[in-house]
Amino acid sequence: MKILLATHNKHKIAELLKILPQTNNKGEEIIYLSFADFPLLPEPEEAGSTLKENAALKAAYGLRKTGIISLADDTGLTVDALNGAPGVHSARYAYPDRADYPANNEKLLKELSPFKKEQRSASFTTSAALALPGGEIIFKEGKVKGFITQEYKGENGFGYDPLFFVTEAGKTMAEMTAEEKNKISHRFRAFKQMAEIIKTL
Ligand code: ITT
Secondary structure: OEEEEOOOOHHHHHHHHHHOOOEOOOOOEOEEEEHHHOOOOOOOOOOOOOHHHHHHHHHHHHHHHHOOOEEEEEEEEEEHHHOOOEEOOOOOOOEOOEOOHHHHHHHHHHHHOOOOHHHOEEEEEEEEEEEOOOOOEEEEEEEEEEEEOOOOOOOOOOOOHHHEEEOOOOEEHHHOOHHHHHHHOHHHHHHHHHHHHHHOO
């Protein structure tokens, strides 16, 4: 059985391949592809106003364009002091036309500069969507709580990881190994539930 990971993000693909099952309950091997295997496909539009809508758009696009069962996620950082921003706009927070991780992080630090540590609470949310032939879309969600640090800490991960301090782990996501991040992350919490659905396919 084939499943398309409907994303271009290499970091996400690496994380997902460690979370998702290699065989289904019938013992059949699951082969994971991604948009890297379809280089001529244009980027799907992320025109939704919620993470769930965008996850559904990406998964449905993958299925429509390739005919393969498709899995997508849309992830957002919610910062309480910024009334939930950057939220659904996390990828293009600094520039409306492109995802620039260093610029996004700089903007986040600047916007939060008036706020003290106890006012910098935040959460990461992943909405995962599985698009099945026939049109059904299954959703799962994962969340992790923490706060935004005042300086960069750690070299691992991607995106906002060097600024996201995970309360229950006592360190930033960028200070975690890939294995540590994959035990507690928003993405892991959404996709470990999805893994159970995938095993039944
Ligand atoms: P897709 O191709 O799957 O859409 P993307 O990189 O656009 O990949 P998202 O829209 O889901 O991914 O993510 C929005 C932004 O949130 C992304 O650009 C990162 O800055 C950030 N982000 C997502 N997952 C993250 C993670 O696990 N750790 C840190 N930042 C993350």
